[in-house]
Amino acid sequence: MSELQFQPARRVVIVGGGTAGWMTAAALSTLLGPLHEIHLVESDEIGTIGVGEATIPHIRVFNQALGINEDDFIRATQGSFKLGIEFVNWGQLGDRYIHGFGTIGHDYHGTPFHHWWLRRQAEGRGGDLAAVSINTAAPLQARFMRPRADMAGSPLADIAYAFHFDASLYARFLRGFAEQRGVRRHEGRITRVHQRPGDGFITGVTLASGQQIDGDFFIDCSGIRALLMEQTLMVGYEDWRHWLPCDRAIAVPCASVEPLLPITRSTAHSAGWQWRIPLQHRIGNGHVFCSRFMSEDEAQSILLNHLDGEPLAEPRTIRYVTGRRLRFWDRNCVAVGLSSGFLEPLESTSIHLIQTAITRIIQFFPHAGFDSADIAEYNRQTRYEYERIRDFLILHYHATDRSDSPFWNHCRTMEVPESLRHRMALFLSNGRVVREGNELFAEASWFQVMYGQRMRPRAYHPLAAQRPLAEVQDFVDGVEQVIGRCVQVMPSHAEFIAEHCAAPSPKAMA
Numbered sequence: 323m324s325e326l327q328f329q330p331a332r333r334v335v336i337v338g339g340g341t342a343g344w345m346t347a348a349a350l351s352t353l354l355g356p357l358h359e360i361h362l363v364e365s366d367e368i369g370t371i372g373v374g375e376a377t378i379p380h381i382r383v384f385n386q387a388l389g390i391n392e393d394d395f396i397r398a399t400q401g402s403f404k405l406g407i408e409f410v411n412w413g414q415l416g417d418r419y420i421h422g423f424g425t426i427g428h429d430y431h432g433t434p435f436h437h438w439w440l441r442r443q444a445e446g447r448g449g450d451l452a453a454v455s456i457n458t459a460a461p462l463q464a465r466f467m468r469p470r471a472d473m474a475g476s477p478l479a480d481i482a483y484a485f486h487f488d489a490s491l492y493a494r495f496l497r498g499f500a501e502q503r504g505v506r507r508h509e510g511r512i513t514r515v516h517q518r519p520g521d522g523f524i525t526g527v528t529l530a531s532g533q534q535i536d537g538d539f540f541i542d543c544s545g546i547r548a549l550l551m552e553q554t555l556m557v558g559y560e561d562w563r564h565w566l567p568c569d570r571a572i573a574v575p576c577a578s579v580e581p582l583l584p585i586t587r588s589t590a591h592s593a594g595w596q597w598r599i600p601l602q603h604r605i606g607n608g609h610v611f612c613s614r615f616m617s618e619d620e621a622q623s624i625l626l627n628h629l630d631g632e633p634l635a636e637p638r639t640i641r642y643v644t645g646r647r648l649r650f651w652d653r654n655c656v657a658v659g660l661s662s663g664f665l666e667p668l669e670s671t672s673i674h675l676i677q678t679a680i681t682r683i684i685q686f687f688p689h690a691g692f693d694s695a696d697i698a699e700y701n702r703q704t705r706y707e708y709e710r711i712r713d714f715l716i717l718h719y720h721a722t723d724r725s726d727s728p729f730w731n732h733c734r735t736m737e738v739p740e741s742l743r744h745r746m747a748l749f750l751s752n753g754r755v756v757r758e759g760n761e762l763f764a765e766a767s768w769f770q771v772m773y774g775q776r777m778r779p780r781a782y783h784p785l786a787a788q789r790p791l792a793e794v795q796d797f798v799d800g801v802e803q804v805i806g807r808c809v810q811v812m813p814s815h816a817e818f819i820a821e822h823c824a825a826p827s828p829k830a831m832a
Contacts, residue, residue: 329690331654332358335537337512337527337550339364341489342659342676343543344496345384349680351503352388354687360504361535363527365511375599375606376404376586376670377484378762379423384677388499396823398495399487400602403466403584403815405457407669411590412775414723419774420585421669422457424482426766427801435801436769437783440753442798444782445791451773453802455766456481456809464581465812477808484670486586486599486606508535515554523654523692524550538690540655541683548661551647555655558648559663565716565738566644567615567729568594568666572622573608573638577631584815588668591624592616593729597667602825604634610666615729642666650704651697656683663708668715674762678707710761713742714771721746721775746777753779 334350336343339362347362354360385395395401406422413419427435439454452458456477460466469481501507510529516536518525526536542550551557563569578600587598594611609625622637646663650656657663658679665671682703686696720738724730748754749772755765786794813821 330357331539331688331690331692333537334358334360334539334541335527335535336360336362336541336543338543338545338659338661339493339497339507340543340545340659341493341496341673342545342661344493344500345673345676346541346543346658346680346683347500347505348388348496348503349384349684351500351505353684356504359506360500361506361508361537362500363508363510363512363529363535366509367511375489375601376407376486376597376667377673378670379482379484380674380677381484384680390499393823395492395495396485396487396819397825399485399491400604400825400828401485401487401823402582402601402819404484404486404586404670405461405466405481405584407586407588408461409588409590409718409771409774412588412595412718412722412724414776415726417774417776419770420452420458420461421767421770421774422452422455422461422482423484424455424457424480424766426451426455426769427798430797431785431789433783433785434755434765436755436766436773437753437786438794439798440779440782441786441791441794445795447795449798449802451770453805454798456805457483458770459805459809460812461583461585463809464583464815465809466584466815466818467812477805478811483584486601488601488603488606489673508533512549515550517554521653522555524554538654539688542655542657542661543659545660546642546664548647548657550655551649551652551657551661555652557652559643560645560648561643562645562712563643565712565736566666566719567612567732568610568644569642570613570618570621571608571610571640571642571666572618572625573606573640574625574629574636575604575606575634576629577634578602578604579630580816581814582816582819586670589628590724591628592727594621595668596625596628598630602819603828605630610668612729615727615732646705646708649701650679651700654688654692656700658683662704665708665711665715668718669711669763671711671762675707675711679704706759707762709739709741710758710763713739713745714763714768716742717746717768717771718775721772721777723776746772749777750779751781753782 350360406420408420410418470478473479510531512527513530514528516526524540526534528534589596593616596609599606609621611621642664650662659676686700719733722734755768757765
């Protein structure tokens with residue numbers, strides 16, 4: 323083997339800023355060490371989409387790995403806390419349920435809790451699923467606190483949470499963090515991408531100013547336009563609109579209202595859905611819709627008519643194609659963020675996919691020789707992750723009783739991937755939920771969404787049928803009572819923020 327095979331790719335060039343670019347720069351500058359140069363190219367002329375202001379709990383691991391103080395981060399990003407997502411009008415008009423983070427109840431006699439809960443439901447004893455998890459019970463009363471490590475065995479020790487934040491402020495926060503650790507930012511619009519003759523490896527980019535920035539390893543964070551991966555390397559794209567037909571989003575912030583909820587809300591409309599993300603200084607809103615079934619004017623009207631407060635800006639439209647690149651790593655370039663694909667923010671996975679891409683880049687960080695086996699494995703793992711999340715999103719649309727519009731009739735009757743059909747069949751037969759490998763969403767997530775979307779299994783685990791009904795009732799009732807008492811000792815979400823991490827006014831931050 324040549325010496326090149328074992329020389330590290332020392333000079334890393336990140337194309338694009340925003341959340342994806344600065345998350346990547348912050349992580350690499352922390353984890354790679356001083357022998358690597360990290361350059362980031364972005365242009366103030368090119369805006370960022372910034373629709374993803376809600377996250378899932380894995381982002382806490384990212385921030386902790388970088389040594390970021392959580393209260394400082396919340397203050398700097400006008401952030402709030404998130405315990406889950408509330409879905410309104412998805413199974414049927416008037417329905418609402420919560421997909422909460424963390425666990426539901428606890429196992430009993432070696433059998434998952436949801437089987438005991440299903441038995442109680444089958445016996446006509448009633449009860450709200452939201453009452454058996456602290457992550458779904460607390461938001462109903464707008465309460466929040468961090469988990470109490472000193473209370474092992476209590477639901478208060480198991481609170482799982484994520485954040486809502488202003489994505490542009492998060493990028494600004496991470497930029498300061500990364501530049502302190504040696505990342506070099508270059509301002510300017512890229513006018514040319516240079517490739518090596520013969521194999522097409524990228525060697526550098528030229529800016530409108532004439533400056534040329536060369537590198538060994540390139541990371542494409544240029545968003546949907548995918549300047550390197552698609553416009554230069556032309557890796558191709560797999561379109562998933564036949565399963566996830568929405569292709570537009572209109573976003574607008576509005577004034578805050580009380581109470582400050584520790585939860586994202588997703589409200590289904592006649593041809594899509596609307597997000598509501600409460601921050602400290604405003605509420606982020608958007609309407610995701612399918613242009614085949616609704617005009618942009620109608621979508622904007624629906625959005626503006628369903629705001630909780632006064633609009634704070636003009637609505638803006640984002641167009642996209644749901645799907646993924648055929649390859650996420652090609653030659654000496656990796657796509658991170660929207661340049662790798664687009665999965666609508668229904669389950670707040672966009673920033674998580676940035677995070678896992680960064681983790682894999684570290685795991686498979688290349689020698690200058692760029693081994694094809696490493697690249698193939700990176701692509702395999704990323705493809706698997708995208709497809710599992712894709713199936714979870716399709717579930718929300720397909721498992722519905724709505725028949726009030728052509729859009730919902732299409733979603734309810736469309737063919738879905740075999741991997742999702744198999745999972746739905748397992749649940750409908752005996753309430754079984756199987757997690758595959760290290761896929762993102764755990765059993766509790768699949769159960770909450772399947773049940774919330776009106777899927778009802780014909781039976782439940784046989785072991786749950788063998789215990790006396792009174793014992794099952796006492797067990798489930800006991801879980802509800804303990805969680806209810808725990809919620810009562812939690813402060814309100816607004817009180818918790820005021821005590822620990824209140825942000826300055828937006829004018830002061832500016």
